[in-house]
Amino acid sequence: MPNNSSINSNEIIKFLKKSGLEVETSNFCEKMISNIETDSRKVTTNSLFICIPGLVTDGHNFAEDAIANGAAVLVVERFLPLSIFQIKVQNARIAAAWLAQLFYHDPSANFKLIGITGTNGKTTVTDIIFQLLRNKGARVGKIGTLGYSINEKNFKTNHTTPDILELNQILKKMVCEKVEYVVMEVSSHAIALHRTFGLKFDLALLTNISQDHLDFHGNMQNYAETKFRFLKQVLNQNQPVLVNIDDEFGNKFAQKYPARTISFGKADYSINLQQISSQHSKFKLNNIDFTTQLIGKHNVFNLAAAIIAVEIISNKKVETAEVYVVKPVPGRLQKVNTAKNVFVDYAHTPAALENVLSTLKQLQTGRIITVFGAGGNRDVSKRPLMYKAANKFSDFCLITNDNPRWEDPEQIIQDIISETAPEDNFWILPDRKKAIKTAIALAKPQDIVLIAGKGHENYQEIKGKKLYFSDVEIAEQNIKSPSTSLLIPIHTLFLQKLFHCKLPSQYLNAISTDSRKIEPNSLFIALEGENYDGHDYIENVLSVPNCLAVVKKDFPSNDIRLIKVKSPLAAMGKLAKKYLALFNLTKIALTGSVGKTTCKEFIYNILSESAPTQKTCANENNQIGLPRTIFRMKPETQYAILELGTNHFGEIEYLTQIAQPDIGIITKIGATHLEFLKSIEG
Secondary structure (H helix, E strand, O other): OEEEEEEEHHHHHHHHHHOOOOOEEEOOOOOEEEEEEOOHHHOOOOEEEEOOEOOOOEHHHHHHHHHHOOEEEEEEOOOOOOOOEEEEOOOHHHHHHHHHHHHOOOHHHHOEEEEEEOOOOHHHHHHHHHHHHHHOOOOEEEEEOOEEEEOOEEEOOOOOOOOHHHHHHHHHHHHHOOOOEEEEEOOHHHHHOOOOOOOOOOEEEEOOOOOOOHHHHOOHHHHHHHHHHHHHHHHHOOOOEEEEOOOHHHHHHHHHOOOEEEEOOOOOEEEEEEEEOOOOEEEEEOOEEEEEOOOOHHHHHHHHHHHHHHHHHHOOOOOHHHHHOOOOOOOOOEEOOOOOEEEEEOOOOHHHHHHHHHHHHHOOOOOEEEEEOOOOOOOHHHHHHHHHHHHHHOOEEEEOOOOOEOOOHHHHHHHHOOOOOOOOOEEEOOOHHHHHHHHHHHOOOOOEEEEEOOOOOOEEEEOOEEEEOOHHHHHHOOOOOOOOOOOOOEEHHHHHHHHOOOOOOOEEOEEEOOHHHOOOOEEEEOOEOOOOEHHHHHHHHHOOOOOEEEEEOOOOOOOOOEEEEOOHHHHHHHHHHHHHOOOOOEEEEEEOOOOHHHHHHHHHHHHOOOOOEEEOOOOOOOOOHHHHHHOOOOOOOOEEEEEOOOOOOOHHHHHHHHHOOOEEEEOOOOOOOHHHHOOOOO
């Protein structure tokens, strides 16, 4: 990172010692340093290269590359057997922070700096503070997940909190633009890795602490202590700290340290939630009324925290009109431009999912359908908790991929559902685009669809590559039903969960019981009858590309494409019951000895005049026919009229378990099908 002027190596040593670092030198040679770098690829002539031991690579291993590119001095944590001037320190990251301050002339001392930390809400609070200060006419900088901004100019960064050299370079750029305030997100990684070391904060704010990043921090206590370290750093600079005492960890901090408190209960700053609707939220902050276009209790907190921060840092009151014009943050409960109620949100922790879904629950008039996954190479323990949070407030969950990174996407999904029961209301579609389109296709006008996890992001990170992908753009595309017999495809991950087996990874687009008509990518159910046995045709079925089959446990083959069960017929019914749960419709079941079909047709003729209606075709009223009818369901169907027939004891009960009807009709009980039922009483 080139600087406008060079610095003598003697001055660098004196500065590091004055900053409290223990310094040793090797191969001393007076140099004029014009550039400092932590990336050997960016080193130029007369650079100082800082060898930082990282989590994946060690900067010491790239010292020779740095020298080849023109490095004149190395800062190391251990002397290297190289004939170059080396400055040894105990912590290269802290040395980098002090050197950045020296080279960029301590930029954070030239404006008022606000640091926002916490698990959830950092981006929203940061953005709102930025908007409120801009609305007051101030020159403002912003740094965080969405990149960095200087007034209305936006720039990209690779991390929520950039590394210390890049961060100081950005802050120096802001000084050159004469900014008065800078508000920035401070991530736990940044605190642990000393990315904000040496910066002069004028205010710190803690939103909340819930489970996240335990792959890095190890446990919740370490995670919380990392956040507290930043807050204590600001207190030690005799600057105010604002914490949320509705949060367990925030409350613990406030009891121990002199922080200012914010709460929906009793606190220095008290929030009173008045009303939440699909258009706005109303609340009081210390008895002053505010109305905002942001919706949800969590957003009311975010906005209230931002108002307090602005009033503290600027010593000016925030007016109600300034609050009303605050715009929602991209990808945070963002309403998608579709005919249906579709929202995109960045929620990627259990607590964030609960916050967003509890808000949508208050707006609910139909079903809530949630699409979500979990990020790869991140805290594995939170994955089943993500499902529990989503399932708590959703009527149906579609589990898909997020950013799998270097992990196997299907293993991530298996982790998510590891503690679920097969009977739960969920479906698995690993293809995120397919999952989003399916959720929207299933939604009725009164339903709400939440697409969670990625928010503003416009990529999916897979095997080290960031591939363009936008939840918002996918949701806005016209939804077209796939040209297969199953309008909602089935992924084998779901079948593995349902039938406790191991299968090749693929989608199935049709279900068949007739081997003569089987198509590629079908699931064949090997049924048995008086004059046929589907097991006789398994070899033919498996010769069709990408076909799988459900067979009896004792079938003499270990082909991985086979699902072995006690009863293929019962397995068909079990799958049909799960498939039917995908759809939001009213189910009317009819049974009786006579009049079923006539009654069914009368009801169909009446209901189909007012809404899309589906009915049992022909004589599909038994254990085979009912699933066939179900597998033809369409998302737009409002009513399903299902005929249930019987000639064996317990059959109506079994069919009812599959259909789960909302309305039941018995026409008449007469002397029919008595071969197995024996009598009218039977």
